[in-house]
Amino acid sequence: MRILLHFALLVAATISATAGSQERLPIIDMHLHSYDEANYFVAPDRYGKMSPPTADAHFEATYEIMRRHQIVLGVISNSASSEEAWLAKDKDKRFLRGFGSFGQDEWTPKSFDQLVKDGKIDVFGEIGAYYDGRTLADPYYEPYLKICEEFGIPVALHTGGGPPEITYRGAPKARLLLGNPLLIEDVLVKYPKLKIYLMHSGAIYYLEALRLMLSYPQVYTDLGVVLWVHPMPKYYGREFLLRAKEFGMLDRVMFGSDQMAWPHGIEMSLVQLESFDFLTQDEKRDILYNNAARFLRLSEEEIARHHGM
Numbered sequence: 001m002r003i004l005l006h007f008a009l010l011v012a013a014t015i016s017a018t019a020g021s022q023e024r025l026p027i028i029d030m031h032l033h034s035y036d037e038a039n040y041f042v043a044p045d046r047y048g049k050m051s052p053p054t055a056d057a058h059f060e061a062t063y064e065i066m067r068r069h070q071i072v073l074g075v076i077s078n079s080a081s082s083e084e085a086w087l088a089k090d091k092d093k094r095f096l097r098g099f100g101s102f103g104q105d106e107w108t109p110k111s112f113d114q115l116v117k118d119g120k121i122d123v124f125g126e127i128g129a130y131y132d133g134r135t136l137a138d139p140y141y142e143p144y145l146k147i148c149e150e151f152g153i154p155v156a157l158h159t160g161g162g163p164p165e166i167t168y169r170g171a172p173k174a175r176l177l178l179g180n181p182l183l184i185e186d187v188l189v190k191y192p193k194l195k196i197y198l199m200h201s202g203a204i205y206y207l208e209a210l211r212l213m214l215s216y217p218q219v220y221t222d223l224g225v226v227l228w229v230h231p232m233p234k235y236y237g238r239e240f241l242l243r244a245k246e247f248g249m250l251d252r253v254m255f256g257s258d259q260m261a262w263p264h265g266i267e268m269s270l271v272q273l274e275s276f277d278f279l280t281q282d283e284k285r286d287i288l289y290n291n292a293a294r295f296l297r298l299s300e301e302e303i304a305r306h307h308g309m
């Protein structure tokens with residue numbers, strides 16, 4: 001009993017320490033991934049903590065963390081079947097539907113156009129052009145970008161690198177140079193009204209991300225793996241936020257966790273962001289909710305509903 005009580009106190013202390021003054025305020029996660037049995041994998045994270053044993057357990061853990069931390073909206077992407085499975089289980093209507101780049105051989109501009117017109121796509125991405133050995137400026141993406149610009153569908157582009165050894169394990173065309181956000185400049189020139197965010201804030205190319213944001217005020221970012229996945233991206237994440245503040249661009253930075261197979265990555269990201277003493281509580285609030293609400297053009301009613309959830 002005493003042990004249980006100690007444990008309960010410890011949990012309570014941890015939760016209040018991590019939540020800080022952001023407690024019970026809504027959060028938007030711009031970067032989540034859905035899984036079903038076909039694409040789920042069980043593996044340890046960089047720190048040795050295992051992912052949940054099944055795709056179902058992984059969904060339950062992700063959803064429970066969203067509820068506990070007031071994550072009222074999350075952009076999900078991955079295979080079409082996993083997105084559909086998650087949307088079917090989304091009792092609280094917390095998910096926005098992305099358009100994952102896995103299995104993209106099945107895409108056609110025509111089928112994408114139809115999905116957009118049917119209201120079935122909220123975000124075009126995560127686009128992992130880097131993993132396919134190209135950039136968003138590749139002509140392959142042109143018809144999709146045209147549709148996104150016309151219908152106001154935000155583009156979510158993976159930037160930076162990938163996991164260790166990924167070029168030897170499943171993504172033979174991936175090259176680190178392709179993750180440089182400056183390589184998409186032609187896209188911004190050709191589609192000036194496109195809504196776009198750089199996932200992972202450029203990671204190793206965080207200064208390039210900021211330079212692009214300076215020239216192109218429509219460009220937003222999410223934090224993705226730079227809050228938790230590995231010490232190196234965590235270094236980029238801290239530097240990115242310091243410089244984004246110094247250069248006056250924090251109002252275009254959005255929270256995202258990129259939890260992948262590790263739902264606890266969401267909480268690690270929240271803890272990391274909260275630990276940054278160089279950010280004010282108002283700046284953290286903007287990153288956690290307000291910037292994404294503006295980017296997604298949420299209605300006043302929806303924002304009010306999120307604050308009452």
Ligand SMILES: [Zn+2]
Nearest residue numbers: 031033126258
């Ligand atoms: Zn991702």
